[in-house]
Amino acid sequence: MATVRGIPVSVHASFLLLMLFLGWRTFSTSGLRTALIQQVFVLAVFVCVALHEFGHAIAAIRSGVPMSGITLYPFGGVARMARRPPQGAVEVVIASAGPAVNLAIAGVLFVVSGGGVVGPGDSFGLRMLSLLFWTNLILAGFNLLPAFPLDGGRILRGLLTTRFGWARATVWAASIGQVAAVLLILIGLMQDFWLVLAGLLVLPAANAELRYALAVRQFANRLVGEVARTEVVAVDATTTITEAADLSVATPIADFLVMDRRRPVAYLSAPRLWARVRSDEPGTQPVIAIAEPLADSIPSETPVEDAIAFFRPDGPEIAAVVDNRGNSVGVIARGDLIRAAQLARHATSR
């Protein structure tokens, strides 16, 4: 909708619908003046929510984390970062910046009114400022609940990350977020519908983050042998293409490790084999003629982060993984390793 300091900002359509709905309802029950006052107030709250998100965005950019955009909803906003904060301490700063903006607005209102905003207010203007003051305190307070993905949950995760690493910290913060969301829903059912809504918004985000953290954690401290693809069949280099095709039909495992005197020398994937079978050329050639060359074999006990060194930049994309007696246990692609190594580093980053 607009770009502010290079950050795309959009307003969700439901916000405009809410404005129209509230305006129409208040106009039909309480008249034009009340409806206009209400619209101005809703817009003022909207500005406070937007400033909250800009607090996150500016803190992120200053910490070197690029922003991909801000979306504003009727009851809050989302400031999306292009990537995750690199360290726990950075996440604490970025997450704190939003609620800090609301506390600052409340502070300014308090000072400007000489403290008058705390009470109900004896003039119309003061009553409006008082309402805005309390709204900002509620915005700050609600967002500081230690329930991931709320800001308080992110602050908690950032603090835990500096001690336990990203993956363990996220598992904890997201689990606490799940409990908090369920509590919000239960308390809301007895007290206030809005708490139910907040809980329902928090719960799926906490679930998603927990699943992601558990997936990432799988790669921390992993060895190549544990992430290698083991569903490959070893065939002798002299096997013909037709024989390999018959084998491929007979077994659910379709990719081949081509062996020469018990040493892995090449790799033949099912798509590559079947592309050749479908062509008109005879299948009497040995598989080695169409297989891809392999990089140096990688011992299965190698940590995933060290294994990337076995691949030369312009060399083969696939390597055999061998046990300590030199027998092949599977294959691994350079791309798999890069992804696994990134996830492993991410899981333990502080």
Ligand SMILES: [Zn+2]
């Ligand atoms: Zn926030």
